[in-house]
Amino acid sequence: MRRRAVGITTAAVAVVVAAVALPLFQPWRLLTDRVVDEALPGTAPISTTSSSTTPPTVSAHPAKPTPVVKPQPKVLLTGKLITHEHRTSGTVAVLALPDGGRVLRIENLDTSDGPDLKVWLSDAEVTPGRDGWHVFDDGAYRSLGSLKGNHGNQNYPIPADVRLDTFRSVAIWCDRFNVSFGAADLKSA
Template identity: 50%
Template sequence: MGKSIFRSPVAWAALVSAVVVTALALSWFQPWKLFTDTYVDEALPGAGTTSAVPAPTSATPAPATPAPATPALTTLAPATPAPASKATPAANEILAAGTFVTHEHQTTGSAEIHRLANGRHQLVLRDLKTSNGPDLRVWLTDQPVIRGTAGWHVFDDGDWVELARLKGNRGNQVYDLPASVDPRDFRSVSIWCKRFSVSFGAADIKTT
């Protein structure tokens, strides 16, 4: 009977090394994500939605003045306009918006910067559709969006801020901007694969 090749220490070492390398490669590249999707459907802020500010009311109504028994010639005083409310209701507003273009992976959808009635800012991704991938992040950057392979790696060349890990590769989602971030300092949004330093897709956000 022939001897098994795996009785050799060298063969066993080679086999173990191959298994370890394969496991590390699978963990690093996570190829199964190309065939799976994560859906998100968050409530989106509505543009033009106002914050409720109740109108001031008088605590006690003014007493009615009785009419004279015998009317004479009466001089009508000019009407006095009602005092304006001191607090003007604020409204949500879309400051900038843009449409995603494809970089390393097919990407569609739109991105919007909202200023809420309370003064905070949010990034809204509408109908996003891209590939699932390892270590995807949502970046605001000061770099222009360039179509094609020339635009895959530009977003870490300048200033950028990471808002969060991508919640899902499909659907509607909202990301809060830190109070220290001025959205006017940025011009694009990238779905950024941090592990491989490449953009899956990006959108130029232009003032509306």
């Protein structure tokens, strides 16, 4: 009878622990990926397909098309992501857009999926290894939003009131556990 009571109590505790731990830690995210491939801001995607079934017409006097040169984004700051809590690689760039806006561009991102991941600008120095895992919320930081995907290329608008000279790094930050998955120092381009 006593063994049965111990078994039931153990099972009940295991169920309660699982009910709390699974939503908190979300261990299945270690096996999932979200791929995002956004175009570089200010550039138009090139399409080589057409939905028209009508053959093109040829003019007797073809006019030379005038090339349209669109202004390109200007690279202000760049950096390379390093690994912290989870293996992370890719590059970051702060771009000034032709319309006057600014965007943080992350390219070739490769990191783990995780709960509550954010993209932060921070005044913290990027430190390799465990010493760099928890420093990004110690001083000034600004969240640019949730990480859109753990693989690929993505853009994060930088609000007009953000002074870039205040920030020196970018962090992929797990807000739930207050730890950096990876980070990059921002250097002048």
